[in-house]
Amino acid sequence: MPTFELFHRLADPASARVRRFVSESGLEGEVRFRNLTYPEVQRDFESRGGRSAPALWDGAVLIEGAEAAIARLQILATGSRNP
Numbered sequence: 423m424p425t426f427e428l429f430h431r432l433a434d435p436a437s438a439r440v441r442r443f444v445s446e447s448g449l450e451g452e453v454r455f456r457n458l459t460y461p462e463v464q465r466d467f468e469s470r471g472g473r474s475a476p477a478l479w480d481g482a483v484l485i486e487g488a489e490a491a492i493a494r495l496q497i498l499a500t501g502s503r504n505p
Contacts, residue, residue: 426453426498427479428491429467436488437476443492447499453478 428444430437444453456463458475467477470484477484478491485494 425481426495427456427466428453429456429458429463429472429475429477429479431458431475434475439488440476440478440491440495443495447495449495449499452498453495 426449428437428440430441432438441455444450444455456466458464458467467475470477470479472484472486474486476488476491477486478494479485480494485491
C-alpha cells in the first residue's frame with residue numbers, strides 16, 4: 423500500500439500539476455490519490471492539519487502547495503531509481 427497520499431481537487435490546476443508529476447515519474451504505486459470531493463477524504467485531510475490543496479502526506483508530515491509537494495516527490499523519485 424502506498425505510504426504517500428496526495429490530497430487534491432480534480433479541477434485545480436496546481437493539483438493537476440502534481441498528479442501529472444506523479445504519473446510522469448512512475449510513482450503511481452507509491453502515491454495514493456485522495457480526491458477532496460469525498461467527505462471521508464476531507465476529514466482525513468483536516469485531521470492531518472490540511473488547509474489547502476494540493477497537499478502531500480508523507481506518513482509523518484503534510485506538505486502543502488504544488489511546488490513543495492513536487493520537491494518532496496522528486497526526492498522519492500530519485501530514491502526509487504537508486505538501488
